[in-house]
Amino acid sequence: EREVGLTGRRLVKATNRRAVLPSGAFMAQGEVPVGVLSTKSEKNVEAVLGLRDLEVRAEIEGLCARTTVKHVFANESDALLEGVFTFALPPGVAVDRFAMTIVSENDLMEAALVERGRARNIYQELVYGRNIDPGLLEWIDTSTFRATVFPIPAKGTKTIVVSYVQPLPQTIDSGGRRIVQYCYPLLSRGNGKPAIPVATRTKLSAMLLNAPQGAQVASSLEARESSDAAGNRLLEVELPKGQEPASHWFVTLDAPTGNTARELECFVQAHRPDASKPGTFALTVTPQLAERAAPEALDVLFMVDTSASRTGAEFAGALELVEAALHALRPADRFAVLSFDIQARTLGQGWLENAPENVEKAVQFLRRTSPLGATDVSGAFHTVEKEFAGRTKNPARVIYVGDLEATFGERNKEDVTKTAKSALDKLNAEMLCVWPGQGAGKAPRGVFACLKELADFSDSPVLKLTSDVRPAALGEGLGRNAGLPIVKRARLAVELPGGRMLEDLPPGILGGLPGNASTTFFATYEKAGEATVTLRGSMEGKPYERAWKVKLPEVERANAVVEKLWARARIEQLEAGGQQAEADRLAAERQVLSHGTAFLVLESEEMFRRYGIERKMQMSIRQYQLASRFVGGRSTVEARQ
Numbered sequence: 001e002r003e004v005g006l007t008g009r010r011l012v013k014a015t016n017r018r019a020v021l022p023s024g025a026f027m028a029q030g031e032v033p034v035g036v037l038s039t040k041s042e043k044n045v046e047a048v049l050g051l052r053d054l055e056v057r058a059e060i061e062g063l064c065a066r067t068t069v070k071h072v073f074a075n076e077s078d079a080l081l082e083g084v085f086t087f088a089l090p091p092g093v094a095v096d097r098f099a100m101t102i103v104s105e106n107d108l109m110e111a112a113l114v115e116r117g118r119a120r121n122i123y124q125e126l127v128y129g130r131n132i133d134p135g136l137l138e139w140i141d142t143s144t145f146r147a148t149v150f151p152i153p154a155k156g157t158k159t160i161v162v163s164y165v166q167p168l169p170q171t172i173d174s175g176g177r178r179i180v181q182y183c184y185p186l187l188s189r190g191n192g193k194p195a196i197p198v199a200t201r202t203k204l205s206a207m208l209l210n211a212p213q214g215a216q217v218a219s220s221l222e223a224r225e226s227s228d229a230a231g232n233r234l235l236e237v238e239l240p241k242g243q244e245p246a247s248h249w250f251v252t253l254d255a256p257t258g259n260t261a262r263e264l265e266c267f268v269q270a271h272r273p274d275a276s277k278p279g280t281f282a283l284t285v286t287p288q289l290a291e292r293a294a295p296e297a298l299d300v301l302f303m304v305d306t307s308a309s310r311t312g313a314e315f316a317g318a319l320e321l322v323e324a325a326l327h328a329l330r331p332a333d334r335f336a337v338l339s340f341d342i343q344a345r346t347l348g349q350g351w352l353e354n355a356p357e358n359v360e361k362a363v364q365f366l367r368r369t370s371p372l373g374a375t376d377v378s379g380a381f382h383t384v385e386k387e388f389a390g391r392t393k394n395p396a397r398v399i400y401v402g403d404l405e406a407t408f409g410e411r412n413k414e415d416v417t418k419t420a421k422s423a424l425d426k427l428n429a430e431m432l433c434v435w436p437g438q439g440a441g442k443a444p445r446g447v448f449a450c451l452k453e454l455a456d457f458s459d460s461p462v463l464k465l466t467s468d469v470r471p472a473a474l475g476e477g478l479g480r481n482a483g484l485p486i487v488k489r490a491r492l493a494v495e496l497p498g499g500r501m502l503e504d505l506p507p508g509i510l511g512g513l514p515g516n517a518s519t520t521f522f523a524t525y526e527k528a529g530e531a532t533v534t535l536r537g538s539m540e541g542k543p544y545e546r547a548w549k550v551k552l553p554e555v556e557r558a559n560a561v562v563e564k565l566w567a568r569a570r571i572e573q574l575e576a577g578g579q580q581a582e583a584d585r586l587a588a589e590r591q592v593l594s595h596g597t598a599f600l601v602l603e604s605e606e607m608f609r610r611y612g613i614e615r616k617m618q619m620s621i622r623q624y625q626l627a628s629r630f631v632g633g634r635s636t637v638e639a640r641q
Helices: 116-130 312-328 356-367 377-388 413-427 445-457 471-480 561-576 580-590 605-610 621-631 636-640
Strands: 007-012 036-041 046-048 050-061 064-074 081-088 094-101 108-110 112-115 135-139 144-152 157-167 170-172 177-185 201-208 216-219 223-227 233-239 248-256 266-271 279-285 299-305 334-340 344-346 396-401 429-435 462-464 486-495 501-503 519-525 529-539 542-552 597-601
Touching: 036 144, 050 177, 050 248, 050 621, 064 081, 064 561, 081 157, 094 135, 094 144, 094 561, 094 597, 112 116, 112 580, 116 135, 116 597, 144 157, 157 561, 201 248, 216 233, 266 542, 266 561, 279 529, 279 542, 279 561, 299 312, 299 377, 312 356, 312 396, 312 471, 334 356, 334 377, 344 377, 377 413, 396 413, 413 429, 429 471, 486 519, 519 561, 561 580, 580 597
Parallel strands: 050 201, 299 334, 299 396, 396 429, 429 462
Antiparallel strands: 007 223, 036 046, 036 081, 050 064, 064 157, 081 144, 094 108, 094 157, 112 597, 135 144, 135 597, 170 177, 177 248, 201 233, 216 248, 223 233, 266 279, 279 519, 334 344, 486 501, 486 529, 529 542
8 A cells, every 4th residue: 555555445345237238248258367287296296286376466448458367376295396387368368478486485587588499498408407497488279378387396386477468348328438347257167167266365456547537446246446646446356265256257447438429439549659659559449239229029049059069068158148138038029949959959839929938948948958969050040941931020130059060961161151041041030140169269270260151151240158258148138139230241441640541450351240349459550640440331231331530649658558469469460371480570579479489487687698588577557657657758668667
């Protein structure tokens, strides 16, 4: 409290408050970011070390967040151990810090970002040649990171710290309030169990920087709130030891803006500390489509993949989603449920009225189903065409829950998508796909690509049910808002000051964009001034276009993490195009992990100098905020110094 001047400490009651349609549900935010340290002793005895302490510190600035996760693992054995630390993070985040202790709990050593091959050579030389303490963090696949750690002292501890930055979704209400939600998942969807052991001392905190006056802050867990002299608001949570944690920790900022909902649809965050150099910006687009009146009633068909490819946790999440969506339908809506594996099964004949007894029948129908057998996707759509085409009396929607990995019957993906398109055309229905996978990095390579192809073919959005998305929340939003229109074949373009055009921006062709859902992309600019953002596509069979004006500042010292997120997006583009060397150069320049680089920890400053490695220290958002105030107009480099 003395260091940061915290004042006005008060208790924030736990709340489950969320936006009417949580746009965070439309973002893939990956697996639980709690690491596991697996070890092997000199006698080749394998074990998983206990997690003694976990500290999570989030900093939220606008629609971006930086999260620092500190793990303290305890080695209760009498043996010196070497360990492998693994953790999963959402695709698209930027990992910008790795640190670990060397001998004692107080000697935390920061890593340097080094070319991956060189880092591995140094690590192996030190571990197997001189028995010195290094640590090496590498990217393994889309969402999994791995660090090799040595040594872990007998009867001692090892502290490992990882920081990452990520974009956050926004929801807008009709009164011109912006609702931003940060989520830290505490439950692993991989096995449905808490990711944090009950014996772990767990502290969670979130600092909301530059929060607007009048903003309401809510926490899903009971929290202490305080503020500092700069007006930043801090929430602190301490989970009781020995008690199973909740599935998620949500922090919600609900702020008045003084703008209309239309003006809030396009939100820009820029970072340009030096006017002589290009700036970076994040642009979040959230078109409000509720102005198009939803039909008075809908016919909603749920297609649920119940094949053996669904794991127990995934299937449970899918059922929770469908049940919540059924309960959220409007009284005048009708529904039908079709489950499929090697065969397709329907509940009753045709469409059912939205009555409590019918909803309960549908829930029990799905609960009695055990994931089993192969997947006949085409057979399922043939059944849809046979049972439901020509029998609708309201506009139809299909909510498809599963992937498109056909393992029985028609397997050619082009033929499968044609069959699906034919059924949708005859049903005259719009489709929305929900993939109940655990994160893009966990899926077989072709599965999500096939589902995306079906979505593109039918102009349908694809939503991912990942670990930090509550299935019930997503299902409730789908049921309540099923009638909202979808912008199909959505494309974004930006005309920057001076006339430079940015087109087909990442995420490029967006597929279908559901009503009130967010999409964010990152870019650079050289000239300050007004930019024009245009969203084009089709809606309800007619061309759709919406444009907004945003301002790109001459100088902006806030939003430093935007630079990291832009670098991460650009690195992904370069790596996808086979330009790994250029991706690694950018990673080193912006201090963001790429597939061709690694974070290397050595035991001392002298050791870094011996290998000619320069470390660039990473600052938290709060540290950068303080430094920027002190240095005024100086450069980012000077601010860091």
